[in-house]
Amino acid sequence: MATLRAAMPGDKLRVTKITGEGQVKHRIMNMGITRGSEITVRKVAPLGDPMEITVRGYELSLRKIDADGIEVERTPESLRGGASRPELCERDGYENAD
Amino acid sequence: MKMRIKIALAGNPNSGKTTLFNALTGLNQFVGNWPGVTVEKKEGRFREDENIIIMDLPGIYSLSPYTPEEVVSRDYLLDEKPDVIINIVDGTNLERNLHLTTQLAELGIPLVVAVNMMDVVKKKEDKIDSARLEKELGCRVVEISALKGTGVMEAARLAASLAGGEKHIPRHSFSGSVEHALAHIEEAALHSLPEGKQRFLAVKLFERDEKIIARLGLPDAALKHIENDIRLCEEELDDDAESIITAERYAYIESIIEGCRTIKNKGKLSFSDKIDMVVTNRFLALPIFAAVMFIVYFVSITSVGAVATDWANDGIFGDGWHFLGIGSAAYSEAIDAFEAGEISDEPDPAGYGAWVPGVPVLLGDALEAINCAEWLQGLILDGIIAGVGAVLGFVPQMLILFAFLAFLEGCGYMARIAFIMDRIFRRFGLSGKSFIPILIGTGCGVPGIMASRTIENDRDRKITIMTTTFIPCSAKLPIIALISGALFGGAWWVAPSAYFVGIAAIICSGVMLKKTRLFSGDVAPFVMELPAYHMPTAVYILRSMWERGMSFIKKAGTIILLATIAVWFTSSFGWGDGDFGMVDMSDSVLAKVGSGIAWIFTPLGWGDWKSAVAAITGLIAKENVVGTFGILYGFSEVAEDGAEIWANLSASISPLAAYSFLVFNLLCAPCFAAMGAIKREMNNTRWFRIAIGYQCGFAYLVALCVYQIGTLAAGGGFGPGSAAAILTVAGFLYSLFRPAKKTTMRNSATVPNI
Numbered sequence: 001m002a003t004l005r006a007a008m009p010g011d012k013l014r015v016t017k018i019t020g021e022g023q024v025k026h027r028i029m030n031m032g033i034t035r036g037s038e039i040t041v042r043k044v045a046p047l048g049d050p051m052e053i054t055v056r057g058y059e060l061s062l063r064k065i066d067a068d069g070i071e072v073e074r075t076p077e078s079l080r081g082g083a084s085r086p087e088l089c090e091r092d093g094y095e096n097a098d
Numbered sequence: 099m100k101m102r103i104k105i106a107l108a109g110n111p112n113s114g115k116t117t118l119f120n121a122l123t124g125l126n127q128f129v130g131n132w133p134g135v136t137v138e139k140k141e142g143r144f145r146e147d148e149n150i151i152i153m154d155l156p157g158i159y160s161l162s163p164y165t166p167e168e169v170v171s172r173d174y175l176l177d178e179k180p181d182v183i184i185n186i187v188d189g190t191n192l193e194r195n196l197h198l199t200t201q202l203a204e205l206g207i208p209l210v211v212a213v214n215m216m217d218v219v220k221k222k223e224d225k226i227d228s229a230r231l232e233k234e235l236g237c238r239v240v241e242i243s244a245l246k247g248t249g250v251m252e253a254a255r256l257a258a259s260l261a262g263g264e265k266h267i268p269r270h271s272f273s274g275s276v277e278h279a280l281a282h283i284e285e286a287a288l289h290s291l292p293e294g295k296q297r298f299l300a301v302k303l304f305e306r307d308e309k310i311i312a313r314l315g316l317p318d319a320a321l322k323h324i325e326n327d328i329r330l331c332e333e334e335l336d337d338d339a340e341s342i343i344t345a346e347r348y349a350y351i352e353s354i355i356e357g358c359r360t361i362k363n364k365g366k367l368s369f370s371d372k373i374d375m376v377v378t379n380r381f382l383a384l385p386i387f388a389a390v391m392f393i394v395y396f397v398s399i400t401s402v403g404a405v406a407t408d409w410a411n412d413g414i415f416g417d418g419w420h421f422l423g424i425g426s427a428a429y430s431e432a433i434d435a436f437e438a439g440e441i442s443d444e445p446d447p448a449g450y451g452a453w454v455p456g457v458p459v460l461l462g463d464a465l466e467a468i469n470c471a472e473w474l475q476g477l478i479l480d481g482i483i484a485g486v487g488a489v490l491g492f493v494p495q496m497l498i499l500f501a502f503l504a505f506l507e508g509c510g511y512m513a514r515i516a517f518i519m520d521r522i523f524r525r526f527g528l529s530g531k532s533f534i535p536i537l538i539g540t541g542c543g544v545p546g547i548m549a550s551r552t553i554e555n556d557r558d559r560k561i562t563i564m565t566t567t568f569i570p571c572s573a574k575l576p577i578i579a580l581i582s583g584a585l586f587g588g589a590w591w592v593a594p595s596a597y598f599v600g601i602a603a604i605i606c607s608g609v610m611l612k613k614t615r616l617f618s619g620d621v622a623p624f625v626m627e628l629p630a631y632h633m634p635t636a637v638y639i640l641r642s643m644w645e646r647g648m649s650f651i652k653k654a655g656t657i658i659l660l661a662t663i664a665v666w667f668t669s670s671f672g673w674g675d676g677d678f679g680m681v682d683m684s685d686s687v688l689a690k691v692g693s694g695i696a697w698i699f700t701p702l703g704w705g706d707w708k709s710a711v712a713a714i715t716g717l718i719a720k721e722n723v724v725g726t727f728g729i730l731y732g733f734s735e736v737a738e739d740g741a742e743i744w745a746n747l748s749a750s751i752s753p754l755a756a757y758s759f760l761v762f763n764l765l766c767a768p769c770f771a772a773m774g775a776i777k778r779e780m781n782n783t784r785w786f787r788i789a790i791g792y793q794c795g796f797a798y799l800v801a802l803c804v805y806q807i808g809t810l811a812a813g814g815g816f817g818p819g820s821a822a823a824i825l826t827v828a829g830f831l832y833s834l835f836r837p838a839k840k841t842t843m844r845n846s847a848t849v850p851n852i
Contacts, residue, residue: 024623029344030160047521056193059628
């Protein structure tokens with residue numbers, strides 16, 4: 001299962017599961033990242049971490065290590081648009097792309 | 099007498115809560131801290147009716163027990179029982195804001211939802227159907243714009259009219275199995291409590307909230323019974339209890355939001371998005387950041403700030419100043435001429451233009467005129483006035499910096515700074531926002547420490563406060579000039595090496611501290627909202643500047659004043675000619691103390707009493723170190739870099755020992771003003787002691803290593819000092835590279851021992 005960490009800017013994703021536990025998990029969920037919510041990856045910070053996403057209509061930044069606990073799938077909408085990359089690319093491979 | 103009404107203002111960070119609070123209370127505000135934590139506490143009286151008290155709770159995303167802000171807000175709502183809550187929600191960000199609303203609704207306190215930023219919502223041509231929202235939430239909903247002031251007073255009047263009235267009953271419900279478990283919990287543990295309170299507590303017990311469990315003090319049997327219900331529910335829904343609740347709250351919001359809100363330009367880039375495309379762009383972000391930092395530093399420290407500080411320190415609390423600069427040019431020409439030997443009498447600044455004498459001069463003349471006793475004059479001028487000057491002298495510069503910080507926070511760029519710099523700073527246990535305190539610290543540590551206020555995370559903020567003053571501030575430059583001139587022939591590398599030592603000290607301390615037990619429990623996730631950009635109002639900036647400035651004066655002022663008086667007293671009194679009275683510094687109590695403790699510094703290479711005394715007077719202000727050496731070597735006045743005493747100093751101390759002295763003074767406890775700022779920002783005596791203790795201990799050990807290992811390398815014999823230094827180095831290396839202890843999450847969702 002792909003996690004948000006491996007996503008690239010521009011990806012539109014749906015959250016399938018939040019793994020992890022404790023404070024990090026609850027903080028993430030309190031901010032509105034819950035199962036079924038839609039996420040758009042906006043950008044990665046200039047130094048490669050953290051990343052910026054849009055969730056529930058606002059901008060949120062989170063570190064890749066925390067993004068690793070968010071399992072996602074592509075939304076049908078983005079599959080149509082970006083059919084060239086049906087699978088999320090390998091972790092860390094996205095840093096060259098903008 | 100009319101009944102007092104308490105209104106609590108609750109909402110997410112960045113929802114406009116402070117703006118609303120200011121609009122409602124005007125100038126009737128009391129700003130302080132919640133006991134024991136560095137969370138700001140603001141209370142005020144309603145402008146229209148002084149029997150209405152408004153409490154501005156800290157910005158929170160949830161009523162969970164994870165951050166000090168959440169705990170403080172929650173305890174207030176449960177214990178102080180406000181008569182009504184105004185929940186301010188950001189209309190441009192409704193879904194996430196309503197998450198807190200669903201929790202506030204369960205408290206059994208009348209609730210008014212104030213949908214803020216309606217001006218922005220309308221500008222974007224979105225629509226919010228507040229009548230529908232009112233029906234769905236089951237509580238009153240009003241539309242406001244705190245910034246424009248529309249609907250604000252109406253919201254407060256409405257809230258006041260609901261005070262003490264009907265208990266609010268939440269309309270939302272959870273899924274069947276959760277409701278089943280909640281009913282069981284209420285039945286098993288809460289049926290004796292007032293009905294209004296049961297819902298909130300039942301949800302918290304379901305979430306296994308340890309603070310609530312402890313607060314209720316339930317018998318083990320009841321807890322066991324509850325645990326059983328929770329387990330069943332968790333198994334059924336395949337998630338932990340707290341996540342179930344959060345997910346269901348959002349599911350509920352999703353189910354009602356479509357009917358209440360229409361967004362016109364979905365997916366279109368907003369103005370804020372466009373700014374962000376430039377400002378956090380991967381190529382432009384760092385240059386823009388550097389430019390912004392340069393401007394902040396240049397204005398608040400170098401140009402305007404320096405003028406303001408010099409005016410406060412050398413003008414008001416010094417000899418005096420030229421009113422509006424009239425006459426300064428003529429005076430400096432005269433000084434140049436005097437120094438060039440063209441005129442024989444030193445010019446008096448008072449003879450040029452509009453000269454206003456400083457407070458010490460005026461007061462000194464007055465005391466002289468009334469034949470005041472010498473010791474009393476000393477107390478007033480060198481003790482009290484110098485102390486007050488030490489407190490107030492930094493204020494003008496600080497206010498300028500605070501205005502910048504308020505602007506950066508208010509417009510939304512501060513959050514971007516954390517975003518851009520996080521990757522570098524988090525390795526050292528610091529926040530991306532720590533960059534600002536450290537940068538400002540190169541000018542002056544006092545506003546630097548105060549700038550740490552912008553860091554939300556408690557651990558990051560504490561480590562920043564503890565390490566900011568390691569960077570050489572401008573007052574430490576004369577010490578560097580003294581040591582460099584006296585012992586190293588003014589070598590070019592001394593000053594850069596001081597900055598290098600400072601930066602290395604910050605990095606190493608950050609790494610070591612974050613691994614200690616003190617900080618291991620506080621690992622907080624960096625999940626941060628990037629609020630939309632908007633132009634803050636002038637009132638907001640001035641107010642924030644004023645509040646922070648006052649809080650420094652009030653909270654830091656006392657300690658600075660007392661400490662300055664204490665050092666003045668010990669340095670001017672002593673047993674001369676058999677009697678206790680005013681004496682020269684060489685005979686003073688301070689000199690005795692210096693001699694008494696000089697042995698402590700022998701392993702560092704500078705165990706003579708003069709250096710020890712200079713280090714102590716350096717606590718008033720680091721510039722004093724040079725002046726003290728001057729006095730102790732018998733000069734009444736020395737230049738800023740102490741050129742007169744270079745020969746004396748180089749005769750009495752080795753270069754290595756001098757460098758060790760320099761390192762110690764750079765790293766040890768800063769001046770009293772900075773210590774006052776540390777105390778203010780820690781807001782906790784224990785943490786204040788830890789910070790000062792750490793700084794002094796660290797400075798001692800680093801200076802020890804410098805001297806002892808330097809001596810060893812230069813061919814000196816191996817002694818107990820060398821052994822201690824080697825052990826210290828080993829200790830440092832261990833603290834730096836040991837694996838971080840597996841941190842146990844506080845309040846994690848693990849099952850409590852029942």
